[in-house]
Amino acid sequence: MSGTPEGPGPTAGTPRHSAGPATTECHTPWPPVGAECSEPHGYRAAFLAATLPMAVVDHEGLVVTANEALGGLLGRPASALTNQSAADLLDLAADGRTWHAYREVxxxxxxxxxxxxxxxHPDGRALWAEVTVVPMPGQVAGAGDGSVPGRVLLSVSDISDRRELQKRLRHLQMHDPVTRLPNRTLFFERLSAALETPPHGDSASGHGRVxxxxxxxxxxxxxxxxMGHRIGDRLLAxxxxxxxxxxxxxxxxxxxxHLVARLGGDEFAILVEDSAGTQQLxxxxxxxxxxxxxxxxxxxxxLSVSASIGVVERAVAGTSATGLMQAxxxxxxxxxxxxxxxxxxxDPERNAHRMTRQTLSSNLRPAVERGEFTIEYQPLVGMADGVVRGVEALVRWNHPQFGMLSPNRFVAIAEEDGSIVQLGRWVLQSACRQARRWQLEHPADPPLFISVNVAVRQVWDSDLVTDVAEILAETGLDPSLLxxxxxxxAVMGSAGRPIQALQSLSEMGVRIAIDDFGTGYSNLAYLSRLPVSVLKLDGSFVRGFRYDEGAHPSPADETIVEAMVQLAHRLGLTVTAECVETAGQAERLRRIGCDTGQGWLYSRAVAPERIAELIGTRPMQG
Structure with missing residues (x-):
């Protein structure tokens, strides 16, 4: 038995009378074949000659009379069906819900x-039948007043052709015409069913996996x-x-x-229900x-092709189709x-990092407007005398969810989505304003220069030259102090507009420094054609100045740094050593000829108030 019985049920607790159409043709049930009735002979003749299989059934479910069409459907003479149980003939009792609805009628x-x-069918083939049961015309059944229940008219329609057509249409709707595979719609239908139905009755243990x-x-x-879409389609197939x-x-x-499906374009999926684990996948x-x-x-x-495959395997319990596909x-x-x-x-951990990254990306621009960023400053110290010459501005993000974030957590994201332009201008403006404030508060001491990091995208996506000029004019800071x-x-791999912008800034009096020098092109000859004033040696060189376990220095890094410092000085450039952490490193860098140093030996990045205390003094070391 398949399908769902149709028709409204009774009002709870109250028997309901049959609602058959009213008629004055005959007010008695049809008699069996051979019996007399004065009025309904026209109906009876139509009943017997109809091609639609039909039977009159009494209130006990027994066939009163049947037409030849029903007899042919069941492979028996119509007369042989009399007094037979209609439910047995048509298998109406196989499903409890169907049987109950039939008895209600x-x-x-x-x-x-x-x-x-x-x-x-008697010829051996299976067919789909639609069985309909309605009260006979003029019958008053189940009146609740002691009257005899009426009879019902049962009809059987062969809907095999309609079902086959529906099946073919569904197949077309659910399959990809190019590959003949299930399409996205059927895939998600099957996936949802797999996540809702425990495999092999395992709902109690919850061990089902997908x-x-x-x-x-x-x-x-x-x-x-x-090669064209024709070849492309053949490749997909x-x-x-x-x-x-x-x-x-x-x-x-x-x-x-397993279910193999084409989800669209050149995307495919293989669904493994009741998975044995990640190893199987x-x-x-x-x-x-x-x-x-x-x-x-x-x-x-x-043709040769390759594919990239994402593999996900997890317990069915707690998994949704949307969540599985997102993963x-x-x-x-x-x-x-x-x-x-x-x-x-x-990888859940990698995904958590990606989600964090997405959260930071979506919040970057509003965070600038909400004032969630702050700037700390790290001293740049003269190697010869230990006096603070300038500071580097280092932006921090005081994120309401993740706490204080250093630049390496969000600057790359800001460069990708373009928010670095807005953020960079704010940092530049705030740092210049702070440098000017220190200058005014300590007029007797040499002013500190302020060093600000700039991304290449700031040059491409904004007028950096104009921004710098406006900020210097607004704050009153001398260009030589920026x-x-x-x-x-970024500098050596650029051409055109970035180089032109750097040249204009240099002509304005602004100093240009190359950060992390020694990790990129390291083309010192190229430096002679760039408007560069300062080289900042990457910290990896300075860290190599430490002694090994045998207390003997490794001279390789020192030789490289010494050569770079000498060439830089011959090109008229000053050199800053990054990541200076020990007095021994500082002494060797001073002896080599580095001009300034920066690192934890002198100070970590600190609030502007702490920098004010260091102006004109030697910072604490260690």
């Missing part, structure tokens, strides 16, 4: 019943663009066949068949990569970012 407590289920391999072909767009083979082989050795992903790496022969074209999409992105042609397993720091790779 027989006893006048329901006005109509309809259900759909499979019947076996796995997903979500893959994307690498470089498929190039195939479409260079060939890929689908190999995925199906891989899934079938894995399913044959595991828990059963990674084995499947490995076999898929190996299968796809074999060349494809398509209409004389020999799979994230993991697929990781596989592509890690180099493509590989599979990557979902130093702008750019990384070595």
């Amino acid at each position: 027989l006893h006048g407590r329901r006005s109509r019943f309809r259900c759909t289920h499979r019947l076996k 796995g997903l391999c979500y893959l994307d072909l690498d470089g498929f767009k190039a195939v479409n663009d260079t 060939a890929v689908a066949a190999r995925l199906t083979d891989c899934a079938a082989q894995d399913g044959a050795h595991r828990s059963g068949a 990674t084995d499947l992903a490995r076999s898929v990569l190996a299968a796809l790496q074999q060349p494809f022969d398509l209409a004389g074209q020999r 799979a999409d994230t993991t697929l992105y990781w596989a592509k970012a890690d180099g493509k042609a590989r599979w990557t397993v979902f 130093q702008l720091e750019l990384t070595e790779s």
Whole structure:
């Protein structure tokens, strides 16, 4: 039995009379074949000659009379059906819900019943039948006044053709025309069912698991663009066949068949219901990569493709279709970012970092407007006398959720989404204003210069020259007291507008420093053509100045630094050593000829009030 009985039920606690259509043709039930009735012979003739299988059934469910069409459907003479149980003939008692609804109509407590289920035809074929039961015209059944319950008219419609058409239409709606695989709609339908239905009756233990391999072909767009969509479609169909083979082989050795679907474009998914664990999924992903790496022969074209695969495996309990697909999409992105042609397993810790990154990205611009950023300053100290010459402005984000964040947590994000322009201008303006304030508060001491980091995107996406000029004019800070720091790779890997902007800033009197020098191009000859004033040696060189375990210094780093310092001085540049942590390092750097030093030996980055105390003095060391 299949389908759901139709028709309104009775009012709770109250028997309901039959609601058959009113008629004055005949007020007595139809008699069996051969009995006399003065009025309904026209109806009886139509009943007997009808091609629709029908029967009159009494209140006990027994056939009073049936037409030849019903007899032909059931493979018996119509007369042989008399006094037979209609429920037994049509298998109406196989389903409890259907049986109850049918009995409700027989006893006048329901006005109509309809259900759909499979019947076996006498010729052996199965057919889909729609069974309808309604009260006979003019019957008053179950009146509750002692009257005899009326009879009902039962009809059976063969709807096999309609069901087959519906099945074909559903198949077309649920399958991809290019690969013949299930499409996105059917995939999500099956996925949702897998997450809702405990496998093998395991609902009590909650041990059911589900796995997903979500893959994307690498470089498929190039195939479409260079060879046309016809070849592209053939490639997709060939890929689908190999995925199906891989899934079938894995399913044959595991828990059963897997669903392979095309989700759109060149994206495919393999759903593993009742997964045996992550190892099963990674084995499947490995076999898929190996299968796809074999060349494809398509209409004389020999093509090779690869795929990136995101692998997710988890318990069914607590997993939603949306959550599983988000994890799979994230993991697929990781596989592509890690180099493509590989599979990557979902990592909760890595995902948490990504979510944190997304949160920071979405909050960056509003955070500037809300004033969540602050600036700390780290002294730049003269190596010869230990006096503070300037400070570097280091921005901090006082995030309401994650606490105080250092620049390495958010500057790269700001550069990616462009918010570095807004943030960078605020830092530049705040730092220049603070430098001018120190100058006015300590007129007897040499003024400190302020060093501010600048991203290349600030040069490309804004008029940095104009911004600097306006800020200097607004704060009254002399241009010679402003130093702008750019990384070595950013400066030397740029051309055109960035170089022109640096040249204009240098002509204005602003000093240009290359930060982290020695980690990028390290092309000192190129420096002669750039408007650079200062080199800041990367801290990795300075850390190499430490003594090894045998108390003997390693001279390699010292030799490199000495050579760079000498060449820089010959080019008219000053040198700042970063990450100075010990007095021994400071002494060796001073002996080599470094001009200034910066690091924890002198001071960590501190609030502006602490810098004010250091002006004109030697900072504490150690």
